[in-house]
Amino acid sequence: MGYFLMLLSTLSLGITLGANDAGNVFGAAVATRFIKYRTAVILIFIFVLIGSILQGGKGIDTLRAVTNQNVNTSVLVGLVVAGVGIIFTFLGQPISLSQSVVGGLLGLGLSQKTLDIGIIEKIVLSWITAPLGACMCALILYKFFNAIFSNLSIGILQRELIIKVGLIIAGVIGAYALGANNVANTVGMFAGVWSETSTIELTFLGGASIGIGALLFSRSVMMNIGEGIVALDGFSAFVSVVSSGVTVYIFSIIGVPVSTTHTIVGAVVGVGIHHGFHTLKFKTIREILLSWVFAPAICLILTSSGYAIFIA
Amino acid sequence: MLFKAQRLIEQKISNYCETALRCVKEGIKVLIKCMEAKECEEWREMIHEVHRAESSADDLRREIEYFLFSRSLFPESRGDILGLLEKLDRIPNQIQSSVKMVLEEQIRIPDLVKEELEQIAITTEKCVDITIKSVNLLFSDFKSSLELLGEIDAYESEVDRFQSKAIEKIFSSDLDPLQKILLRDLVNEISFVTNYAEEAGDFMRIIIVKRMI
Numbered sequence: 001m002g003y004f005l006m007l008l009s010t011l012s013l014g015i016t017l018g019a020n021d022a023g024n025v026f027g028a029a030v031a032t033r034f035i036k037y038r039t040a041v042i043l044i045f046i047f048v049l050i051g052s053i054l055q056g057g058k059g060i061d062t063l064r065a066v067t068n069q070n071v072n073t074s075v076l077v078g079l080v081v082a083g084v085g086i087i088f089t090f091l092g093q094p095i096s097l098s099q100s101v102v103g104g105l106l107g108l109g110l111s112q113k114t115l116d117i118g119i120i121e122k123i124v125l126s127w128i129t130a131p132l133g134a135c136m137c138a139l140i141l142y143k144f145f146n147a148i149f150s151n152l153s154i155g156i157l158q159r160e161l162i163i164k165v166g167l168i169i170a171g172v173i174g175a176y177a178l179g180a181n182n183v184a185n186t187v188g189m190f191a192g193v194w195s196e197t198s199t200i201e202l203t204f205l206g207g208a209s210i211g212i213g214a215l216l217f218s219r220s221v222m223m224n225i226g227e228g229i230v231a232l233d234g235f236s237a238f239v240s241v242v243s244s245g246v247t248v249y250i251f252s253i254i255g256v257p258v259s260t261t262h263t264i265v266g267a268v269v270g271v272g273i274h275h276g277f278h279t280l281k282f283k284t285i286r287e288i289l290l291s292w293v294f295a296p297a298i299c300l301i302l303t304s305s306g307y308a309i310f311i312a
Numbered sequence: 313m314l315f316k317a318q319r320l321i322e323q324k325i326s327n328y329c330e331t332a333l334r335c336v337k338e339g340i341k342v343l344i345k346c347m348e349a350k351e352c353e354e355w356r357e358m359i360h361e362v363h364r365a366e367s368s369a370d371d372l373r374r375e376i377e378y379f380l381f382s383r384s385l386f387p388e389s390r391g392d393i394l395g396l397l398e399k400l401d402r403i404p405n406q407i408q409s410s411v412k413m414v415l416e417e418q419i420r421i422p423d424l425v426k427e428e429l430e431q432i433a434i435t436t437e438k439c440v441d442i443t444i445k446s447v448n449l450l451f452s453d454f455k456s457s458l459e460l461l462g463e464i465d466a467y468e469s470e471v472d473r474f475q476s477k478a479i480e481k482i483f484s485s486d487l488d489p490l491q492k493i494l495l496r497d498l499v500n501e502i503s504f505v506t507n508y509a510e511e512a513g514d515f516m517r518i519i520i521v522k523r524m525i
Contacts, residue, residue: 032387032388033387033388034387034388146524146525149523150455150524153452153453153455153456154452154453154454155322155450155451155452155453155454156389156392156450156451156454156519156523157318157321157322157386157389157451158318159454159523160386160388160389161314161315161318161386163388164314165314233388233522234387234388235523275525
């Protein structure tokens with residue numbers, strides 16, 4: 001039963017992650033019709049799997065060594081986060097699943113009386129700095145790329161082709177990074193327990209579950225990112241994706257872990273600000289911001305309650 | 313595959329432009345000959361060339377539309393290209409309609425407006441020529457196309473001036489009232505060509521500007 005629950009937790013977490021985070025890498029490209037939804041999800045599936053297998057093992061090995069949660073608490077957090085993630089994904093809201101995991105772990109900390117306030121500070125700081133940074137980055141990069149494109153002697157179809165190729169490359173890199181960075185979030189919690197399972201098998205399981213999530217359930221979040229916040233054109237979509245990637249890279253150099261969900265939303269808002277505040281759909285932005293607060297908060301409450309009911 | 317598709321579309325549009333321009337040039341030739349000659353009958357054969365060119369342009373337009381619709385290529389430019397083709401297509405249609413009007417309604421052009429009508433015809437040809445050049449530039453260096461669009465407007469204004477002058481002359485003459493109306497309609501009919509060229513130019517301006525913001 002324990003193994004079944006662990007497998008269920010892994011798969012549901014992976015599928016939810018794939019469904020929700022696929023929008024971060026190809027949402028803008030799909031919503032602007034530059035890349036077909038089917039093509040995008042197939043590319044995500046392939047490159048998430050490659051990223052997981054080639055570079056996801058390190059994260060799993062690290063978690064295998066350092067995880068201090070037992071099977072019951074890991075299953076509880078996994079199922080709660082997956083459940084909350086599924087709900088928000090079906091609502092089309094892009095949320096940060098890693099922050100939901102942190103929310104869940106905070107709930108456990110609250111129940112086990114080992115709550116670390118520092119983590120909450122980090123989450124709140126990340127909510128503000130990541131989207132704000134991506135927004136600023138998008139404003140700067142929009143002008144930068146616009147200056148480059150303005151100096152090119154190209155036709156309208158060549159321009160579109162450059163943007164399309166740029167979106168595919170950025171999406172493929174994003175999908176690879178999604179697999180490499182997040183596969184540990186799906187199977188890492190149980191890596192210590194599944195000691196007989198090889199790392200490559202675990203990365204395949206995690207990667208495949210993320211890929212399946214993207215293949216089956218990613219459309220609503222993708223469309224919300226690419227259409228819901230502001231109506232993007234191809235160039236704006238390209239700037240958004242690149243800005244999101246550059247922001248994540250800058251923050252990783254500084255040493256602050258940020259969510260790609262936060263950066264892509266921030267970047268899209270930045271592009272919207274460039275076009276004028278009137279182009280922004282504030283209702284969607286408000287809903288997204290609320291879901292960023294609600295998702296970890298709900299995870300905190302549910303894991304805390306779950307711990308009290310089933311484990312304590 | 314994408315690069316091949318891009319080249320193919322560009323080639324098809326270039327062919328369309330060439331055909332549309334041929335249609336306009338043939339049409340203008342017929343109109344000028346009709347103005348020079350008292351009888352237009354001998355030029356009746358020439359209208360077939362105009363019709364053939366107009367018909368070929370229609371076929372090419374349909375081919376491009378089918379190509380763009382059947383494959384999900386260039387989603388951003390597809391709407392713009394189809395819209396532009398729709399605008400451009402009015403130009404050969406209009407010149408054909410003007411030529412048919414002269415021949416079918418057997419309009420004889422009196423000397424008093426010959427000069428203005430010739431100027432309208434010559435300026436119209438120049439205007440369409442620049443329009444077609446702008447369309448071709450849209451697919452090789454779209455920003456340079458913007459520079460030519462001003463010339464389209466200038467030619468259109470020139471035609472407007474000749475049009476007003478011609479209509480004034482027609483109605484201040486002692487021609488038969490029915491002939492006056494027919495002549496006015498013919499002047500307006502020919503002048504519509506540059507109006508459509510200007511509309512295509514305005515559409516191209518939007519296509520370019522929205523890619524430069």
